[in-house]
Amino acid sequence: MAISVVTLERLPKYLRILKKMQSENINNVSSTSIAKELGFNSIQVRKDLACVSKTDGKPGVGFVVNDLINDIEEFLNINHSRDIIVIGAGRLGQALMNYSGFENKINVVRAFDIDKNKCDNKKIFLMKTLKTYVKKNNISVAIITVPKDAAQSVCDEVIDSGIKVIWNFAPINLKVPDNIRIKNEDLSASLAVLLNSY
Amino acid sequence: MAISVVTLERLPKYLRILKKMQSENINNVSSTSIAKELGFNSIQVRKDLACVSKTDGKPGVGFVVNDLINDIEEFLNINHSRDIIVIGAGRLGQALMNYSGFENKINVVRAFDIDKNKCDNKKIFLMKTLKTYVKKNNISVAIITVPKDAAQSVCDEVIDSGIKVIWNFAPINLKVPDNIRIKNEDLSASLAVLLNSY
DNA sequence: TAGATTGTTAATCGATTAACAATC
DNA sequence: TAGATTGTTAATCGATTAACAATC
Numbered sequence: 001m002a003i004s005v006v007t008l009e010r011l012p013k014y015l016r017i018l019k020k021m022q023s024e025n026i027n028n029v030s031s032t033s034i035a036k037e038l039g040f041n042s043i044q045v046r047k048d049l050a051c052v053s054k055t056d057g058k059p060g061v062g063f064v065v066n067d068l069i070n071d072i073e074e075f076l077n078i079n080h081s082r083d084i085i086v087i088g089a090g091r092l093g094q095a096l097m098n099y100s101g102f103e104n105k106i107n108v109v110r111a112f113d114i115d116k117n118k119c120d121n122k123k124i125f126l127m128k129t130l131k132t133y134v135k136k137n138n139i140s141v142a143i144i145t146v147p148k149d150a151a152q153s154v155c156d157e158v159i160d161s162g163i164k165v166i167w168n169f170a171p172i173n174l175k176v177p178d179n180i181r182i183k184n185e186d187l188s189a190s191l192a193v194l195l196n197s198y
Numbered sequence: 199m200a201i202s203v204v205t206l207e208r209l210p211k212y213l214r215i216l217k218k219m220q221s222e223n224i225n226n227v228s229s230t231s232i233a234k235e236l237g238f239n240s241i242q243v244r245k246d247l248a249c250v251s252k253t254d255g256k257p258g259v260g261f262v263v264n265d266l267i268n269d270i271e272e273f274l275n276i277n278h279s280r281d282i283i284v285i286g287a288g289r290l291g292q293a294l295m296n297y298s299g300f301e302n303k304i305n306v307v308r309a310f311d312i313d314k315n316k317c318d319n320k321k322i323f324l325m326k327t328l329k330t331y332v333k334k335n336n337i338s339v340a341i342i343t344v345p346k347d348a349a350q351s352v353c354d355e356v357i358d359s360g361i362k363v364i365w366n367f368a369p370i371n372l373k374v375p376d377n378i379r380i381k382n383e384d385l386s387a388s389l390a391v392l393l394n395s396y
Numbered sequence: 397t398a399g400a401t402t403g404t405t406a407a408t409c410g411a412t413t414a415a416c417a418a419t420c
Numbered sequence: 421t422a423g424a425t426t427g428t429t430a431a432t433c434g435a436t437t438a439a440c441a442a443t444c
Contacts, residue, residue: 006435008394009387013371016386030401038371043437046403059402060444076390091296095289100346101369101386141393148298167392171299173211173236183392188214188299189207192274194365194381195339196206204411228425241413244427257426258420 007048011072013038014048015103018069030062051075073103081105085139087154088146089113089124092169096143097123108143131161141165148172205246209270211236212246213301216267228260249273271301279303283337285352286344287311287322290367294341295321306341329359339363346370 017037021029031049035042049063052075057063073079082105086093089111097108113119114127125133133139142163146154151170158166159180166182168174176182215235219227229247233240247261250273255261271277280303284291287309295306311317312325323331331337340361344352349368356364357378364380366372374380 003394004435005391005395008391009384012384012386012390016369016371032401041437042401043403044435046401047436050403057402058444059442060400062401075394077393078390091289091293095293096385098289099369099385101384102389103386106389165392167389171214171297173214181392181395183388185388186207186210186299187294187297188210188301190381190383191300191304191365192210192276193203193206194363194379195275196201196273197203197379202411230425239413240425241427242411244425245412248427255426256420257418258424260425 003051007051008076010038010040010044010048011052011076012103014045015069015072015076018065018072021065022069027065028062029065029068031057033062073105076103078103078105081107082141083107083109083137083139084141084143085109085134086111086143086145087113087127087130087158088144088150089115089118089121090145090147093143093145096145096169127157130157134161134163139163141167143167143169144174145169201249205249206274208236208238208242208246209250209274210301212243213267213270213274216263216270219263220267225263226260227263227266229255231260271303274301276301276303279305280339281305281307281335281337282339282341283307283332284309284341284343285311285325285328285356286342286348287313287316287319288343288345291341291343294343294367325355328355332359332361337361339365342366342368342372344368 014034017034018029031045032042035045049068053063053068053071055067084106086096086108093111097111109123110133111124112127112130113124116126118124119126140163142158144151144155144158144166148170151168151172152174155166155168155174155176159176164180166174166176166180168182168184171188173184174182212232215232216227229243230240233243247266251261251266251269253265282304284294284306291309295309307321308331309322310325310328311322314324316322317324338361340356342349342353342356342364346368349366349370350372353364353366353372353374357374362378364372364374364378366380366382369386371382372380
């Protein structure tokens with residue numbers, strides 16, 4: 001069965017803990033200890049790990065930290081390096097270019113913008129060079145951080161350039177064709193939950 | 199019964215559509231049309247709206263746009279203005295200070311940072327002035343955008359200043375006492391879902 | 397061995413969707 | 421009236437949690 005979105009969302013959290021343990025030379029880990037660290041249920045952790053790990057955990061011992069890291073990275077498809085780009089070199093775009101929380105092999109390599117002045121920065125380029133760059137370097141993932149009103153037309157342009165996967169931070173629901181994968185990141189939804197949860 | 203998190207997350211999306219309609223002088227809206235716009239199921243939309251709207255929709259007609267906006271805003275507790283602050287005036291912190299996607303009444307009024315040089319900006323202040331400001335202005339919500347390694351100690355300091363609700367963007371799971379509400383925003387989890395969903 | 401932890405099967409819980417009578 | 425749309429009740433679906441035998 002295909003993995004569920006909720007499990008997918010938990011995997012990076014496991015990965016973070018496992019890498020911390022790795023850096024502390026801890027060899028084995030139990031689902032109980034991972035669960036405790038994250039405030040999850042240990043059965044849930046075990047079920048999640050069962051979806052991705054190639055070797056079973058050992059009763060009484062737990063899992064091998066290094067193996068688990070490899071298995072999760074392979075499953076998440078982040079065991080090979082991957083270049084992604086940002087459209088819109090405003091503050092948010094630049095923040096994402098420098099974000100330290102993405103997995104090691106994910107590199108936000110370039111931002112594109114219509115503003116010539118922004119292109120002084122070594123990693124920011126003019127929007128009109130987008131299509132050539134995407135084709136030449138086989139980029140498939142783009143993050144959109146342009147202002148709301150520009151977002152849909154920029155999105156169309158990005159798709160035209162050959163991008164297949166879009167992560168949208170503009171506060172608008174972008175419409176894309178069926179063959180394009182999109183996630184509309186909704187910060188106001190996150191805030192709504194935070195302000196109102198129990 | 200308490201509202202579910204998933205419903206809570208959908209409400210801001212409805213609000214966005216409704217406000218767009220309001221600006222276009224559309225008076226009535228059906229759950230079907232909202233659902234279509236967002237790619238949701240119309241029964242789901244109706245159920246969600248039933249949780250928050252004070253007056254029933256009219257069969258054959260739908261809901262009154264203006265009323266729905268008021269009801270959702272009241273429910274989400276964003277019908278009165280609310281000041282929130284940012285801790286860490288890096289690119290992400292500044293991006294959030296200028297983000298246009300939050301609801302009107304939510305104002306990110308100030309950022310705090312340990313770097314004196316950043317405080318040239320009119321809205322950025324030294325960290326050591328945090329506690330006084332929070333107490334004096336009765337601030338209850340803070341966004342943390344400091345580097346990962348500083349995050350937990352900054353978080354402790356923020357709690358000590360009197361903040362009750364924390365929205366953490368640093369890529370680490372912050373630990374807080376039971377009486378503090380926290381959301382660890384996990385961008386690498388979002389990316390994991392995007393790269394691997396179906 | 398005894399204790400810790402595993403994976404699996406079954407039970408529970410909650411969210412989504414379907415069906416449908418009511419009504420503007 | 422006929423068509424559109426509502427709110428509610430029941431069915432389905434999937435995720436979480438509980439129970440437990442197996443085993444290191």
